Amino acid sequence: MTIRDRTAIVGIGSTPYYKRGQSAPQTMIELVGKAVLAAVEDAGLKISDVDGFAYFGGGFDTPALMETLGIPEVRYSAGLTGTGGGSAGTVGLAASAIVGGMAKVVVCVGGLQQVAQRYGTFTLGYEPTAENSFFLSAGLVGPGHMFALLARRHMHLYGTTREHFAEVAISTRLNAQTHPDATMKKPMTLQDYMAAPMLADPHCLYDFCMESDGAVAAVVTSAERARDLRQPPAYVLASAHGGAREWGRALYWMNMPDEVFASSGHAAVARRLYEMAGVTAADIDVAQLYDHFTSQVIMQLEDYGFCKPGEGGPFVASGAIRFDGGSIPVNTDGGQLSGGYIWGMTHVREAVEQIRGTAANQVRNVELALVSGGPSSLPVSGLILRK
Amino acid sequence: MSEEKQSSKKDVSASERPVPVPNADSRPYWDAANHKSLAYQRCDACGQVQFPPRGHCVHCHRGPLRWETSAGRGEIHAFTVIHRAPTPAFRAAVPYAMALVDFSEGFRLLLNVQGVALADLRIGLPVQVTFEELSNGQWLPQAGPVS
Numbered sequence: 001m002t003i004r005d006r007t008a009i010v011g012i013g014s015t016p017y018y019k020r021g022q023s024a025p026q027t028m029i030e031l032v033g034k035a036v037l038a039a040v041e042d043a044g045l046k047i048s049d050v051d052g053f054a055y056f057g058g059g060f061d062t063p064a065l066m067e068t069l070g071i072p073e074v075r076y077s078a079g080l081t082g083t084g085g086g087s088a089g090t091v092g093l094a095a096s097a098i099v100g101g102m103a104k105v106v107v108c109v110g111g112l113q114q115v116a117q118r119y120g121t122f123t124l125g126y127e128p129t130a131e132n133s134f135f136l137s138a139g140l141v142g143p144g145h146m147f148a149l150l151a152r153r154h155m156h157l158y159g160t161t162r163e164h165f166a167e168v169a170i171s172t173r174l175n176a177q178t179h180p181d182a183t184m185k186k187p188m189t190l191q192d193y194m195a196a197p198m199l200a201d202p203h204c205l206y207d208f209c210m211e212s213d214g215a216v217a218a219v220v221t222s223a224e225r226a227r228d229l230r231q232p233p234a235y236v237l238a239s240a241h242g243g244a245r246e247w248g249r250a251l252y253w254m255n256m257p258d259e260v261f262a263s264s265g266h267a268a269v270a271r272r273l274y275e276m277a278g279v280t281a282a283d284i285d286v287a288q289l290y291d292h293f294t295s296q297v298i299m300q301l302e303d304y305g306f307c308k309p310g311e312g313g314p315f316v317a318s319g320a321i322r323f324d325g326g327s328i329p330v331n332t333d334g335g336q337l338s339g340g341y342i343w344g345m346t347h348v349r350e351a352v353e354q355i356r357g358t359a360a361n362q363v364r365n366v367e368l369a370l371v372s373g374g375p376s377s378l379p380v381s382g383l384i385l386r387k
Numbered sequence: 388m389s390e391e392k393q394s395s396k397k398d399v400s401a402s403e404r405p406v407p408v409p410n411a412d413s414r415p416y417w418d419a420a421n422h423k424s425l426a427y428q429r430c431d432a433c434g435q436v437q438f439p440p441r442g443h444c445v446h447c448h449r450g451p452l453r454w455e456t457s458a459g460r461g462e463i464h465a466f467t468v469i470h471r472a473p474t475p476a477f478r479a480a481v482p483y484a485m486a487l488v489d490f491s492e493g494f495r496l497l498l499n500v501q502g503v504a505l506a507d508l509r510i511g512l513p514v515q516v517t518f519e520e521l522s523n524g525q526w527l528p529q530a531g532p533v534s
Contacts, residue, residue: 139404
């Protein structure tokens, strides 16, 4: 029994990628609803066909969505635990529901609206607890600070440099410049990168993803049904989520042994993903890697086997991730660094576009597209779509 | 640029800084800190050390666990310098250094490094534990130069 190749993403929809706070006065549920309706329309389905939801990071209020969108009955409503790690894996969750016969049309949806609490300082939104007492009082309040520690260790172990981080930022910005939905279009040079304010050394402003509002939804159904719908299906070749104990609580713990400390925490999931798919990194044509931080893109390239551990810096310096001439174009829509940050879901959307051949920055001859969920506390996740 | 500045200032607005919340597992750690002592758990059954403190041994699940006092010596495993304060409570301290410190007994803590010039921070730098008083009278383990 496997979910391999049994389902497909048949519709995608999104709101604009607003700058933080600019989505007002729309409420979060309105943004989510708009993305869902757009995805269903894109699929050529009716909203009343939807009978399931697959979430991550807390998800949304299913009956509120049913009420506001007109969904008569739901047979599946579940989510991956954790925070941003599960974005790509929601598609696997949807696939397992469909293959298991629990539902027929499952919507995967993610949305953000950082009005009340900025994600960059999310720990301040928590009540102090016994668990977070070990880092809150020292002033470590956001992922940018936490991943800066990992980036510093990666530089120490492997000689990774700020120029390597800059290459990720610059390559991604170039892609944003030619994507209609991307937010940041101002050209970025290495000089611009080096002149940017330092936030949490070695992370400067351009190493951090944007802060956006918006929602993105994907409709998943069986491979059989997918063939009859409006769009070319993006078949779910494989999806996996979870991860190893050594990475565990990641940001909230950081006791990881060196083999995983200077990494993205994805190695265990990547292994299972490729095993399920029956492919290797060499077979992937385009990759949407969760870019909350440039340093973590480098570490995901290592964990997903595009280069050896520790070699991510020289790998990107060689031009490998560039849309123009790269062996593995990465974040072709401008990513979360420059396109829009909807907690990993823009990467799912872009991967589907690449498979369909409709992407603004279309890579030639795409057969397989990889998507990673956010490096964070477990579960992390991955997804491989095929044409 | 910041490397030319002095080491991190301590004068954070104490009234706004989050204060620790002990629970049954961690209370001995926070109580020891109030006596300027750095405490950690060791398992009587397997001899391994663990942090954060738990009610059982995370290695062998047998225990019992015993609290020991650290010599307070360690070295920096990773560090970052925060240049943009996330909240007003930390604004006065910017730029401040945070580090994961590996203590010689085999456990790792996240601490501010104080009294060390930012330019001198490096992975492998030996440090020793210091203690800083918070607004509610709780003392917080931090790290400083080896004396």
